[in-house]
Amino acid sequence: xxxxxTVVLGxxxxxxxxxxxxxxxxxxxxxxxxxxxxxxxxLLGSRCTACRxxxxxxRSHCMECGAPTAWHELPLTGRVHTFTTCHYGGxxxxxxxxxxxxxxxxxxxxxxxxxxxxxxxxxxxxIGLPVAARFAKTPSFKxxxxxxxxxxxxxxxxxxx
Amino acid sequence: MRPVYMISGGITKFAKAHPDKDFRVMVKDAYDYTLRDVxxxxxxxxxxxxxxxxxxxxxxxxxxASMVQDYLGLCPKPSKRIEGGGATGGLCFQSAWEAVASGxxxxxxxxxxxxxxxxxxxxxxxxxxxxxDTNFDFPVGGFYSGYYAMMVQRxxxxxxxxxxxxxxxxxxxxxNALYNPYAQKAKRLTIKQVRESPMVATPLxxxxxxxxxxxxxxxxxxxxxxxxxxxxxPVKITGVGSGSDAMRMADRPHGRVILLPHEQxxxxxxxxxPGVHSFRGGRMAAKLAYQMAGIRKPGEELSFxxxxxxxxxxxxxxxxxxxFCRYGEGGRFVESGIPFMPGLDYGLExxxxxRLPVNPSGGLLACGHPVGATGLMQxxxxxxxxxxxxxxxxxxxxxxxxxAKRGLIHSHAGTGTYITVSILEAV
Numbered sequence: 001x002x003x004x005x006t007v008v009l010g011x012x013x014x015x016x017x018x019x020x021x022x023x024x025x026x027x028x029x030x031x032x033x034x035x036x037x038x039x040x041x042x043l044l045g046s047r048c049t050a051c052r053x054x055x056x057x058x059r060s061h062c063m064e065c066g067a068p069t070a071w072h073e074l075p076l077t078g079r080v081h082t083f084t085t086c087h088y089g090g091x092x093x094x095x096x097x098x099x100x101x102x103x104x105x106x107x108x109x110x111x112x113x114x115x116x117x118x119x120x121x122x123x124x125x126x127i128g129l130p131v132a133a134r135f136a137k138t139p140s141f142k143x144x145x146x147x148x149x150x151x152x153x154x155x156x157x158x159x160x161x
Numbered sequence: 162m163r164p165v166y167m168i169s170g171g172i173t174k175f176a177k178a179h180p181d182k183d184f185r186v187m188v189k190d191a192y193d194y195t196l197r198d199v200x201x202x203x204x205x206x207x208x209x210x211x212x213x214x215x216x217x218x219x220x221x222x223x224x225x226a227s228m229v230q231d232y233l234g235l236c237p238k239p240s241k242r243i244e245g246g247g248a249t250g251g252l253c254f255q256s257a258w259e260a261v262a263s264g265x266x267x268x269x270x271x272x273x274x275x276x277x278x279x280x281x282x283x284x285x286x287x288x289x290x291x292x293x294d295t296n297f298d299f300p301v302g303g304f305y306s307g308y309y310a311m312m313v314q315r316x317x318x319x320x321x322x323x324x325x326x327x328x329x330x331x332x333x334x335x336x337n338a339l340y341n342p343y344a345q346k347a348k349r350l351t352i353k354q355v356r357e358s359p360m361v362a363t364p365l366x367x368x369x370x371x372x373x374x375x376x377x378x379x380x381x382x383x384x385x386x387x388x389x390x391x392x393x394x395p396v397k398i399t400g401v402g403s404g405s406d407a408m409r410m411a412d413r414p415h416g417r418v419i420l421l422p423h424e425q426x427x428x429x430x431x432x433x434x435p436g437v438h439s440f441r442g443g444r445m446a447a448k449l450a451y452q453m454a455g456i457r458k459p460g461e462e463l464s465f466x467x468x469x470x471x472x473x474x475x476x477x478x479x480x481x482x483x484x485f486c487r488y489g490e491g492g493r494f495v496e497s498g499i500p501f502m503p504g505l506d507y508g509l510e511x512x513x514x515x516r517l518p519v520n521p522s523g524g525l526l527a528c529g530h531p532v533g534a535t536g537l538m539q540x541x542x543x544x545x546x547x548x549x550x551x552x553x554x555x556x557x558x559x560x561x562x563x564x565a566k567r568g569l570i571h572s573h574a575g576t577g578t579y580i581t582v583s584i585l586e587a588v
Contacts, residue, residue, distance in 0.1 A: 013181050020221070031296060057297050057411045064414070082318070082437060084310035086302060086362045090287030093302045101307050103411055103437065112411035112437075114301050127318045142300045 028141075030060040033071055038146050039139035045109055047072035056109040074113075077151050078104040080129040081112050104131060104148060119149040162262040166388035166395040167585065168381050169202065170541030171195035175345045175376035175529035178278030184214070184225060185232035187377035188272050192233055195379045202381070202391040208266035209239035213253030213273035214533035215246060218288040220276055229272060239266075246292050247471060248403075249273065250378065250536020251572020251581030255401050257382045258583070267384045271540075274377035275531035285373050292575055294409050306370055306472070308410060308576050310362035313474035316438040317364070319489065322477060324364045326492035328355035329509065330473035331368045331526060333501050338523025340559035343538075345374055345529035351508060355473075369473040374529030378537035380544070394548045399567075400456070400584035402449025404442030406435070410576045413437055419444045421484040422457040428487055440475075440577035443482035450569075450582040451484075459484045463517060464565040465546055466500075467539035469573035469580075470524040476500075479571060483582070485517060502560065521546070521560045536572035536581065543568040547587040 007017035028035050037044040046058040050067035062069055081103040089097050100120065103112040117131060130151035139145045171194030173179075173187050182190070196202060210233070212226030222228070226242035245252040250273045257271035277285055290303030298308075316322050331350060338344035355368040388395035407413055415433040419441065420426065435441035447459070456462045468483070470476035477491035486494040494500065498511025500519035522528055522542040525535060545554050546565045552558030565587065572581045 010180070015180060018221075028296060055412065057409055059412075063407065063412065082311045082315040084307050084314060084362045084364075086304055086307045086310075087360050088283070088286070088362070089302055089304040089307070090290045091281070091283040092287055093304065094283050096302070099302055101302055101304075101311060103311060110414060112413075114298055114409070114411050116301060127314070143297050144300050 031058055034058045035141045035143070035145070038135060039141070041135045043074040043076060043133055043146060045072045045074045046070070054109045056104070056106050056111045056113040074106050074109060076133040078106040078131055080117070080125070080127055080131055081105040082127060083117065083125050085125070100125065102131070102148060116144070116147040117149070118147055124150065163264060164385050165258050165261045165398045166383055166385060166392070167398060167540065167544050168383045168388050168392040168395050169195045169199045170378070170380045170544045171198065172343055172378040172534070172538050172541050173376050174343050175374040175531055175538070177345065177372065177374065179375040180278065184220065184274045184276050184377065185229050187375065188229045188274050188379065189232055191377045191379040192270070192272065195381055199381070199391050204234065206268050206387055206391070207235065207238065207270055208268050209260060210235050210270040210272060211241055211243055211253050211256045211260070213243045213249040213271070213537070214275055215244060215249045216275070216288055216532065218291070219279065219285070221279065229274070235270070245579040246574030247469065247532055248536060248572040248574035248579040248581050249533045250538065251570065251583065252403070252536070252579065253533070254380060254536055254540050254583060255403065255581055257380065258398055258401055261382050261384055268387050269382050271380045271382065271537055272377065273533040273537040275533045276375050277373040277531060278375050282373065298409060304362065306365055307362040309472045309474055310365045312410070312437045312478070312576065313364065313472070315436060316474065316478060319438050320492065322492035324356060325352050326495050327364070327369055327473040327477060328352040329495045330470065330476045331355045332507055332509065334470060334520050334524045334526040336505065336507050337502055337521055337560060338527030340557055341523050341528065341555055343555070344523040344527045346372060346527045347523065349508070365472060365474065371471045371525040371530040374531040376529060376531035376534045376538070378534040378541055380537050380540050394550070395588060396544050396547045397586045397588050398583060399586045400450040400452070400454030401581070402446040402451070402453065403579065403581040404445025404449070405579055406440065406442040406577045408575065408578055410437050413441070418488065419448055421448060421451065421459065423484065424487070432488055434488070438478070439488060440478060440482045440573070440580060442577050442580040443479060443571070443573065443582070446580045446582040447483045450584050454584040456584065460486070460517060462567065463569050464567050465521055465562045466517065466519045466569045466571070467522060467524065467543050468519060468569070468571035469535070470520055470526050471530060471573070473526065475573065476519065476524070479573070480519070483569065483571065505559070518562055521562060536570070539570040539572065540583070540585070543570050543585050547585055
């Protein structure tokens with residue numbers, strides 16, 4: 001609740017509390033099918049109709065050759081390309097710390113996908129870890145409707161060759 | 162294009178907060194310092210200005226550069242605002258260079274500022290993270306330190322870079338800053354202290370990461386004619402280059418390394434490039450700047466470097482992009498001691514200490530990072546180095562690089578989305 005009147009935080013110099021809030025009508029525009037796909041348990045990337053370059057994060061035109069892309073269903077399993085565990089974050093995410101970010105690599109895709117990794121044992125995090133997509137039961141139509149968990153609930157102690 | 166010279170520069174002390182001064186007065190302070198340093202110069206010689214600040218969210222004032230323009234008394238001369246994330250200052254510097262090089266102006270002022278203290282640190286981190294894709298990246302946990310942590314995690318995986326090597330960058334830059342009164346965070350650290358400071362995003366700790374700041378910086382660029390008239394020791398800008406990469410880190414393709422003159426394709430036969438471990442835009446910027454300046458062996462032909470060390474890891478990554486060592490050797494490069502200042506005691510074994518000092522000022526890690534001012538701050542420090550006036554401006558000459566002939570400044574945005582490299586030379 002915005003307080004009534006002005007909250008003065010200091011007098012020399014004069015510092016006041018100033019609240020700012022805004023509501024957007026945010027359109028996902030040409031990327032809409034990706035977000036609708038998440039609500040159906042699908043992970044949609046893009047494949048170039050000309051050069052076949054395959055993007056794990058969708059875009060409607062190819063970054064390599066400029067031709068239109070077509071929607072391309074990605075496998076629901078991949079591997080950790082890189083990772084970090086955030087102990088701090090932007091204000092919007094502070095209450096969720098610590099959380100783990102990963103870039104996921106998929107067979108058959110040339111680029112990566114940023115997501116959260118959940119359910120990993122401390123010390124179990126490594127590059128190359130097989131991961132599987134999980135989807136929110138109730139979609140919020142945000143990219144966080146998908147996240148990943150280790151694909152094998154009992155990963156071996158040593159990385160497979 | 163005609164030759165362009167830097168004839169003066171000024172900065173405010175970067176601080177966590179300057180609640181007593183708004184952005185106009187901060188720039189005015191730096192501007193007045195700049196004018197005092199060239200007494201024969203007069204405001205009537207200024208043909209126009211370029212202003213830089215990163216974020217309308219932080220400033221809470223759109224068209225803020227217009228307010229600076231009028232505050233400095235530069236209306237109705239030409240003016241515009243440059244914005245390019247973390248590289249805002251470097252882009253502003255190059256925009257002023259373009260104005261003079263093209264002949265459009267004989268003298269152009271580049272001013273930059275940022276006021277980051279008006280929101281709490283975590284809201285500030287959120288604002289900065291809005292400079293990542295707001296559909297696909299920001300909602301996942303928008304946090305730049307997290308993005309850089311993922312990049313260096315991959316750098317460690319590919320090349321064997323260690324957290325201790327990263328900590329050495331922190332030790333170096335914070336210790337250099339002990340002799341720079343403009344710096345915000347000067348201190349003597351050990352590798353152990355860097356590693357034991359609070360973990361922010363594995364493997365980056367608080368001491369691996371620069372701080373948000375309030376501050377301003379001003380550079381005056383001029384034609385040969387104006388420079389010769391008003392400045393005893395102008396510095397020539399002999400090379401400018403810039404580059405870019407995809408906004409989303411996830412979109413960085415794998416291709417061939419962009420080679421510098423001293424490198425060969427076989428050096429990188431098995432390297433998937435740039436991936437998320439290297440900055441292709443930084444390499445492009447370096448290549449173009451070296452080409453213009455006629456530099457063939459950057460590791461041997463530069464006297465010092467002021468580069469964008471928002472993270473210790475990105476300083477190591479940038480050694481490689483700039484060709485001071487090969488890709489993958491950045492960690493060993495810092496271990497060798499090459500980028501440290503000669504003659505200073507860092508409490509470390511440094512076999513090749515001081516061959517190419519990097520961030521003698523303390524860089525962003527120690528000076529702070531008031532985004533729109535940062536790239537111009539680097540230009541001001543480089544200008545003083547090449548003039549040989551570090552002692553005059555810092556009050557002591559500990560950080561003066563002896564016989565400084567040629568310096569490089571490097572400004573960097575996003576996860577490597579815009580990068581500028583400029584070469585400055587003593588004349």
